[in-house]
Amino acid sequence: MARQARRWRAGAAGMAVLGLTLTACGGAKVGDSSSEAGGSSSSAKCGTFNLAVNPWVGYEANAAVIAYVAENDLHCKVTKKDLKEEIAWQGFGTGEVDAVVENWGHDDLKKKYITGQKTAVDAGATGNEGLIGWYVPPWLAKEHPDITDWKNLDKYAAKFKTSESGGKGQLLDGDPSFVTNDEALVKNLKLDYKVVYAGSETALIQTFRKAEKNKEWVIGYFYEPQWFMSEVPLVKVKLPEYKAGCDADAEKIACDYPVYTLDKIVSAKFAKSGSPAYDLVKKFNWTNDDQNVVAKYIAVDKMTPEAAAKKWVEANRAKVDAWIK
Amino acid sequence: MTVVVEKTEPPGGPERTRPVEEPAPAAEPRRISRSLVIGVILVVWLVLFAVLRGRQTLALAAADLTGLHRWFNDVNDSIGANRDTNPLFLYFFNEIRLVIDTLVTFVRELISQPSDARPLPQIGWLGVVGIAGYVSWAFGNWRVALLAVAGFTFFGLQGLWQESMDTLALTLSSVLVALLFAIPLGVWAGLSDRFHRIMTPFLDFMQTMPTFVYLAPLTLFFLIGGASATIATVIYAAPPAIRITAHAIRSVPETTVEAADSLGATRRQALLKVLLPMSKRTVVMGVNQTIMAALAMVTIAALIDAPGLGKTVVQALQSLDVGTAFNAGLSIVVMAIVLDRVTTAASTREEEARRSKNRFLAWRRPLLGAGAVVTAVLVFMSHTYVWAAEFPGEGGLGSSIASAADTTTTWVQDNLSGVTNTVRDLITNGLLNPFQSLLTDSPWWLVGAVLIALGVVLGGRRAGITTAVCVGLLVATGMWSDSMTTLASTVVATILVMLLGVVFGVWMGRSRLVDRMLRPSLDAAQVMPPFVYLVPFLALFGATRFTAIVAAIVYAAPVAMKIIADGVRNVPAATVEAATSAGCNTWQIITKVQLPMARSALTLATNQGLIYVLSMVVVGGLVGAGALGYDVVAGFSQGQLFGKGLAAGLAIVLLGVMFDRITQAAARRTSA
Numbered sequence: 001m002a003r004q005a006r007r008w009r010a011g012a013a014g015m016a017v018l019g020l021t022l023t024a025c026g027g028a029k030v031g032d033s034s035s036e037a038g039g040s041s042s043s044a045k046c047g048t049f050n051l052a053v054n055p056w057v058g059y060e061a062n063a064a065v066i067a068y069v070a071e072n073d074l075h076c077k078v079t080k081k082d083l084k085e086e087i088a089w090q091g092f093g094t095g096e097v098d099a100v101v102e103n104w105g106h107d108d109l110k111k112k113y114i115t116g117q118k119t120a121v122d123a124g125a126t127g128n129e130g131l132i133g134w135y136v137p138p139w140l141a142k143e144h145p146d147i148t149d150w151k152n153l154d155k156y157a158a159k160f161k162t163s164e165s166g167g168k169g170q171l172l173d174g175d176p177s178f179v180t181n182d183e184a185l186v187k188n189l190k191l192d193y194k195v196v197y198a199g200s201e202t203a204l205i206q207t208f209r210k211a212e213k214n215k216e217w218v219i220g221y222f223y224e225p226q227w228f229m230s231e232v233p234l235v236k237v238k239l240p241e242y243k244a245g246c247d248a249d250a251e252k253i254a255c256d257y258p259v260y261t262l263d264k265i266v267s268a269k270f271a272k273s274g275s276p277a278y279d280l281v282k283k284f285n286w287t288n289d290d291q292n293v294v295a296k297y298i299a300v301d302k303m304t305p306e307a308a309a310k311k312w313v314e315a316n317r318a319k320v321d322a323w324i325k
Numbered sequence: 326m327t328v329v330v331e332k333t334e335p336p337g338g339p340e341r342t343r344p345v346e347e348p349a350p351a352a353e354p355r356r357i358s359r360s361l362v363i364g365v366i367l368v369v370w371l372v373l374f375a376v377l378r379g380r381q382t383l384a385l386a387a388a389d390l391t392g393l394h395r396w397f398n399d400v401n402d403s404i405g406a407n408r409d410t411n412p413l414f415l416y417f418f419n420e421i422r423l424v425i426d427t428l429v430t431f432v433r434e435l436i437s438q439p440s441d442a443r444p445l446p447q448i449g450w451l452g453v454v455g456i457a458g459y460v461s462w463a464f465g466n467w468r469v470a471l472l473a474v475a476g477f478t479f480f481g482l483q484g485l486w487q488e489s490m491d492t493l494a495l496t497l498s499s500v501l502v503a504l505l506f507a508i509p510l511g512v513w514a515g516l517s518d519r520f521h522r523i524m525t526p527f528l529d530f531m532q533t534m535p536t537f538v539y540l541a542p543l544t545l546f547f548l549i550g551g552a553s554a555t556i557a558t559v560i561y562a563a564p565p566a567i568r569i570t571a572h573a574i575r576s577v578p579e580t581t582v583e584a585a586d587s588l589g590a591t592r593r594q595a596l597l598k599v600l601l602p603m604s605k606r607t608v609v610m611g612v613n614q615t616i617m618a619a620l621a622m623v624t625i626a627a628l629i630d631a632p633g634l635g636k637t638v639v640q641a642l643q644s645l646d647v648g649t650a651f652n653a654g655l656s657i658v659v660m661a662i663v664l665d666r667v668t669t670a671a672s673t674r675e676e677e678a679r680r681s682k683n684r685f686l687a688w689r690r691p692l693l694g695a696g697a698v699v700t701a702v703l704v705f706m707s708h709t710y711v712w713a714a715e716f717p718g719e720g721g722l723g724s725s726i727a728s729a730a731d732t733t734t735t736w737v738q739d740n741l742s743g744v745t746n747t748v749r750d751l752i753t754n755g756l757l758n759p760f761q762s763l764l765t766d767s768p769w770w771l772v773g774a775v776l777i778a779l780g781v782v783l784g785g786r787r788a789g790i791t792t793a794v795c796v797g798l799l800v801a802t803g804m805w806s807d808s809m810t811t812l813a814s815t816v817v818a819t820i821l822v823m824l825l826g827v828v829f830g831v832w833m834g835r836s837r838l839v840d841r842m843l844r845p846s847l848d849a850a851q852v853m854p855p856f857v858y859l860v861p862f863l864a865l866f867g868a869t870r871f872t873a874i875v876a877a878i879v880y881a882a883p884v885a886m887k888i889i890a891d892g893v894r895n896v897p898a899a900t901v902e903a904a905t906s907a908g909c910n911t912w913q914i915i916t917k918v919q920l921p922m923a924r925s926a927l928t929l930a931t932n933q934g935l936i937y938v939l940s941m942v943v944v945g946g947l948v949g950a951g952a953l954g955y956d957v958v959a960g961f962s963q964g965q966l967f968g969k970g971l972a973a974g975l976a977i978v979l980l981g982v983m984f985d986r987i988t989q990a991a992a993r994r995t996s997a
Contacts, residue, residue, distance in 0.1 A: 028711040030445050057643055081630045082639070086964055087544050090405065096549045108965055117406055163753040164869050164949065172868060176959030176966070197955050198868035200947040202642050206863040209645075214742070227644070299644035 046076035049277040050098040052088035053080050056201060057227045059102040061294035062126060064305035066101055066284055068313055073324050074276045085109070085177055092267040093119040099266045099281045104130055104223075105179050114265075121271050123264040123278075127285040128225055130260035132179060134171065134237040135222040137212040141235035149238050150189060157192040159217045169193040172220030174204040181253045182221060185239065188254040208232060225288040227295035276324075283323040290316070362782050370775050374767045381768035383805040390969055391803035397968030405545055414546075421556075422547045429498045429551035433632070437490035446490070449707030449714025450481055452700075453490065457663075459700040463693060465670030466677065469663075476663035484720015485634065485656050492623055492633035493660065495551065499558035499619045504612065507563045511570025511611070512596070515604075521571060526982075528564040533936070533981035535943040536561060536625045537961045538974030544629050554631030562618035569611030573604030609672035613665060617852070620661045624854040628961075638856050647734045647860050648727030654857035655726065661852040662845070738864040745865040752817070753871050761813035769805050773797075776983070784990030795983040802972040802979070810952035812980060814945070815938050818874040818881070822934040823927075825882045830889025830930070831915055834923075840890060847883035855880065855944045863948055873945025873954070881937035885930040892926020893919050928992035935984045942977055953977055 049070055053063045063080060070076040081088070081097060089109045091097030113120040136147060146152045157169035164170060171193045173182050182195045198204050204220060205228050211218035212232045222234055239256035246255040270278055290312070297308035313320050385391070390398075408414045434440040435447050448456075454477045462470035480489035514521040540557060547553040577600050585599045601608075627635030637653035707713040764772055773796040780792030799808050833840040855876055866872040896919050904918045920927070946954025953973045960970010 029709055030443060030449075030711055030714050055639070055643055060643075081549060082627065082636060083549060083630055084628065084962055086962060087541055087549065087629060090541075090545060091549050093405065094408070094548050108963075112402070112964065162867070162869070163750055163758075163871070164951075175962065176955060177962030196868070196949065197951050198949050199951070199955050199958060200859075202645060202860060203863050203868040203948050205645060206860060207868050210738075210742075210864055210867070299646075302644075302646065302649075 046070070046074050046276050047273075049076040049078045049275065050091075050096060051078055051080050052091065052097045052100050053082050054085055054088060054100065054102065055082065057295045057299045058128075058225050058291055060298060060305055061227075061291050061308070062101045062284075064298070064309040065286075065294060065312060066099075066280060068306060068309035069320055069324065070277050070280055072313075073320070074280060076275070076277045078277075089113050089120065089265070092265075093117055095267070095269060097267060098270040098277070099123070099264060101264045101281060101284065102126055102128065103263050103265050105260055110265075119268055120265050121268050123266045123271070123282045125285065126262045126264055128262040128288050128291055130262045131224040131236065132257040132260070133222070133239065134182075134219055135208075135234035136219050136237060137208055137216075138233055138235055139212060139215050140217065147237070148235055150191070150240070153219075153237070154192050156217075160193070160219055162196070164196045165194045169219070170196050172204065172207060172218065173197050174221050175199070175201045178221065178223070179257075180221060181247065181250065181257070184251060184253045188252060189240070208234060225291050225295070227292065227299040230292060230296045231300060280323055283325075285323070286319065290319075359782055363779065366775060366778050366782070370763075370767070370771065373771055374763055377768050377771065378766050381770065382766060383769045383800065383803075384765075385803060385806060390965075391972075393801070393803055394966075394968035394972055397971045398965065401542065401545070401967050404542075408545065418546050422552045425498070425502065425547075425555050426550075426552040428502070429495065429555055432494040432498050433491065433551070435494070437487055437494050437632075445711075445714045447708060448704055450477075450486055450716045451713035452704035452707030454478060455700045455703030455707075459696050461667045461670075462696065465667050465674060469667045469670040472666055473663050476659045479659055479722075480656050481716035482718070482720065483652060483656055483723035483726065484718075485637070485653060485723060486716040488632075488634045488637055488653065489656050489660065492620075492635065492657065495554060495558070495626070495631060495633055496616065496619045496623070496660075496664075498551075499555045499562060499622075500612070500616050502555060503559045503563040503615050503619070504566060506559075507566035507611070507615065508570055508608070511567040511608075512574055512601075514567060514571035515574025515600075516596075524567065524571075528567060529982055529985065530978055531560050532564050533939065533978045535940075535957050535974050535977055536622065537628075537943050537957045538971055540625070540629055541961055541967065549630050551631065553629050554626035557626055557629070558619050558622040561622050562615045565614035565618055566608075566611040569614060570604070570608050573607030573611070574600055576607070577603045606672045606676075609668060613668035613672070616664050616668065617661060620657060620664070620852060621854075623657055624856050635854070638854050642856050642860065645860050647857070648729075648731035650857045650860070651730035652723050652727045654853050657854060658849045658852045662848060665848070734861045734864070738861060742865055746867075749866050749869065749871040752821075752874075753869070756820075757813060757817050757870060757874075760817065761810060764809040764813050765806055769800060772809060773800070780983075780987050783994075784987040785994070788987045788990040791986040792983055795979045799976055799979050802976045804953065804956065804969075804973050804976040807952040807956060807973065808976045808980060811942055811950075811954065811977070814870050814874055814950060814952070815877075815935065815942070815980070818877045818938045819931065819935045821874070821878055822881045822885050822938060823931060825878065826885030826889050826930050826934065827920070827927075829882075829886045831893055831919065833886060833890035834893025834919070835915075843886075847886060850879050850883050855941065859944070859948055868949030870945075870950045872948045873941070873950030876944055876948065877938040877941040880941050881934050884937050885934040888926050888930040888933060889923065892923030892930075895926075896922045925992060928988060932985065932988035932992060935988065936981060939977060939981050939984070 049067075051063055051067055051070075053060055067078045067080060070078050081091070083091065083097070085100070085103075085106065086109070088097050088100050089106075089112075092113055110120075110122075114122065134150075141148055144156070147156060153169070160169035160171075161167065162170045169192055171182060171186060171191075173180055173195050174197075176197070176199070178201075185191075186193050186195055198207065198220075204222065207218055207220065208222070208228070209232060210216065219237065228234075240254060242256045242258050247253050247258070264281055264284065266278065266281055294308050294312045297303045297311060298305055301308075303311070433446075436453055437446055439445055440447070454474055457477050458470045458474040461473040477489075480486050510524065514524050536557060539560065540553075543553045543557050547556055581599060581603065582595060585595045590598065623631070623633060624635035624638050627633070627639045630636075634653045634657050638650045638657075641647075641650035641653070703713075773793075776796055777789055777792045781789035784792075799805055802808075829843065833843055858879065859872075859876065862872050862875055866875060900918060900922065901914060904914050909917065942950070942952075942954040943957050944954070946952070946956070946958045953976055956966075956973035957970050957977070959966045960968070960973065
């Protein structure tokens with residue numbers, strides 16, 4: 001008897017809750033808003049655009065702006081995929097990636113996927129110029145101006161010693177996916193330095209940031225365009241001048257890095273698809289300064305990539321219109 | 326001892342313990358002679374090192390490859406080139422991918438992602454919180470239900486609802502797929518000794534092979550995104566469930582099985598009616614370990630575009646945004662703690678219910694029914710109304726936590742880096758550098774011989790043979806020199822882990838209060854993705870091998886502490902009382918009674934500490950440790966280094982197997 005009464009009580013409580021919620025609660029229903037009807041017809045024309053996002057902020061700036069324009073002006077459905085270069089290129093073949101929008105050299109990948117498997121094609125320059133080289137923090141360049149020439153580096157080698165460099169000066173290298181000839185350079189320029197691998201871009205930036213703040217001696221691999229330059233404007237060290245072909249034999253390189261023309265790579269399928277997103281990627285072109293502005297919005301001002309892109313696009317409507325004409 | 330192990334298994338870590346077989350008798354005089362032999366070996370090594378330094382070290386430059394590495398590259402390339410035509414892909418891998426992808430997409434559309442027709446997922450936050458609370462209560466108790474509700478609400482308040490649900494969806498799918506294979510395999514391994522022996526090396530391999538090594542090949546086989554991420558997680562997360570299920574089946578008392586046999590039960594009946602029900606509690610612990618391991622993969626899987634909190638962590642790392650990374654990391658920790666406590670409560674529920682009288686039992690059925698109705702209502706509302714579907718608010722809690730974390734790290738960086746640099750230089754110059762040059766500058770055959778000799782002395786002949794095989798294979802990978810560099814850092818890190826482990830372990834073991842205070846932070850240290858604390862550590866210690874050692878300690882020391890604490894606590898109270906009444910002071914009780922009696926816990930802690938340190942080698946490669954960790958990361962990033970990365974991964978596995986076998990054998994000997 002008692003048990004039955006309890007069950008009744010519980011049931012009644014449940015019913016009461018149900019009743020309450022059905023009557024007292026209301027509000028907007030999911031799917032109510034009808035504002036999204038507009039874009040659907042043109043989105044069918046563009047379809048889905050799979051954009052790879054490689055892991056550095058400069059790339060993210062390119063991707064953010066392209067994605068923003070593709071979504072808002074061309075009404076594409078943009079799917080961003082966070083991937084390292086190697087895997088992004090692999091995605092061209094499997095149909096999972098349509099475009100890589102900031103490529104640094106990577107001749108090995110071009111050979112494998114563009115000329116070899118023919119799954120990728122070149123979509124032209126981004127307009128950005130990529131510099132790679134050895135950099136020192138600004139305070140160091142200011143106090144020892146001659147340090148920016150490689151010929152004087154040996155003089156300072158002892159100052160760059162660390163617990164990792166085995167009695168020599170330390171030259172700090174970054175992420176393993178970066179293009180680097182540093183070990184060959186140190187050997188062939190007969191410098192009293194040892195290349196130490198920080199292992200990630202994060203480690204590299206943190207080291208430079210701390211070096212500038214505490215006036216520490218650091219020399220290391222870095223590159224431009226890079227958002228970090230707007231926080232700490234690192235100074236480039238002059239290496240023996242680059243001449244075409246001086247880097248032909250990887251073992252014997254003794255010259256500076258070339259200026260890279262950063263370019264865009266798209267999948268062969270995407271290039272033939274007639275998607276307006278492809279035309280956008282092909283026409284997309286801007287300067288290092290443009291990229292640095294957007295990268296700074298993202299990395300320093302901590303805006304979302306979408307918000308950063310929106311801000312830049314609204315301020316640079318003319319440039320954007322040229323891409324989508 | 327195995328019971329001890331079960332209790333101390335940490336969330337997030339691989340479960341690698343096996344029941345220790347019958348201990349070999351070890352007499353007192355033999356132990357003395359053993360340490361003498363070790364001393365002699367070390368002296369001979371030092372003498373030969375002084376003479377032969379720098380010869381036959383098998384060093385390999387960063388960009389150099391061996392024939393084996395090139396061969397791995399070629400295999401990888403040919404798979405990539407033929408994937409569209411190969412029937413194995415068309416009819417096997419693609420099918421697997423399709424099934425798993427469908428599962429992941431289904432779960433995500435249920436709780437985290439808008440599906441085609443709807444702008445929001447099918448079940449909104451209110452429904453998910455309701456289900457989490459109800460399920461926790463039904464399988465656990467009301468206390469963990471409260472914890473689950475609070476934890477899930479916390480995700481929303483942090484402004485990370487969708488990311489958290491993506492992570493949950495991926496974790497649930499992976500665990501589901503993992504258990505689908507793990508439970509039957511575990512039962513089989515529990516019933517058959519032969520299968521158990523065959524499985525063990527595979528499980529070791531799956532758990533010690535750095536994930537980075539197979540991440541890129543997996544995307545080749547299963548494409549980018551959810552399916553690959555799930556499969557990567559399954560590979561890492563299934564072994565604990567297999568091991569623990571096998572262990573559970575094995576620990577069912579023989580008399581019970583015999584009784585069933587004598588009653589005329591068939592094999593099938595014995596399994597379904599006796600073995601499985603009796604091992605249910607332990608199997609649930611295996612499920613718990615699998616969930617924790619799956620959560621540990623969240624950030625790594627983000628590197629191949631797995632959705633969720635890991636992505637937030639990885640992206641924040643690019644701009645060194647410690648606050649945001651910490652925010653997302655904290656959500657992972659909260660999710661891990663909620664799932665851990667709920668599954669633990671579930672595994673002990675029946676027992677507790679039996680103990681806590683019958684007053685609530687009568688109420689339970691109607692209450693469960695009412696709860697189900699309420700949950701259904703919540704789910705319905707969250708499906709229908711926007712306010713119940715989208716978590717309200719801007720996630721203000723998240724940004725205040727982030728800025729607090731930022732302020733704290735900045736303060737620590739500014740004020741402590743003097744001290745930390747001193748510590749770093751002291752340990753690097755005093756301990757790490759000499760040891761490393763001893764290992765890397767000695768001829769390879771000398772180091773190999775020393776390792777084998779130590780294996781024989783510490784672990785016996787069989788451990789010696791294993792060591793010999795591992796040394797041979799290490800040479801074959803072409804990564805000898807880098808392996809020795811990694812070995813040096815690993816040993817130094819393990820020594821530090823054991824120092825901390827003994828100090829805190831004894832403290833925790835002697836005081837319940839300290840234990841209760843420290844345990845949550847130990848859990849957090851193990852589940853917090855290392856990517857989160859790498860940035861502050863870099864500021865404190867620079868891009869050095871020592872930073873990697875510190876990161877490894879954060880991950881490995883909690884395990885050692887927990888194991889030692891349990892070992893100390895399990896020393897019979899009567900023994901301690903006897904010592905006290907005999908006039909021993911606290912120090913004497915610890916050093917003469919508690920530590921010696923917890924010796925098997927100490928060796929087990931060393932074993933686990935080493936393995937955990939080894940699993941951080943790749944993370945160390947990201948912050949300046951170089952060597953094998955860097956090689957693995959490089960293999961993941963650059964096509965022409967793929968083969969070398971794979972070889973480096975194999976070298977890490979070999980180091981792990983070598984350590985594991987020697988310390989296990991040594992543990993068997995000392996537990997006599």
